[in-house]
Amino acid sequence: MSREKYARLMAEAKAPYRGLRKFIYGTVGASGAIGAFVFLAQIASGREIGAAIPNFLFQVGIVALMAALFRWENRPKKP
Numbered sequence: 001m002s003r004e005k006y007a008r009l010m011a012e013a014k015a016p017y018r019g020l021r022k023f024i025y026g027t028v029g030a031s032g033a034i035g036a037f038v039f040l041a042q043i044a045s046g047r048e049i050g051a052a053i054p055n056f057l058f059q060v061g062i063v064a065l066m067a068a069l070f071r072w073e074n075r076p077k078k079p
Contacts, residue, residue: 025073036056
């Protein structure tokens with residue numbers, strides 16, 4: 001077995017499904033950003049502002065949470 005393959009397998013053993021988690025954070029964050037854009041457009045147009053503002057804030061919260069989780073996933077690990 002090559003050293004590169006061994007190192008990759010050891011990294012996967014230490015942090016299983018890391019790539020999948022990062023993919024999920026990215027896709028959910030992108031979905032939240034699209035939703036936030038849609039609700040922002042609805043707020044800007046003046047349609048159903050009472051219902052759009054909480055939904056917009058929820059979408060912004062989702063984007064912030066996914067960004068925080070993505071950054072937490074990428075933080076350097078202490079030995």
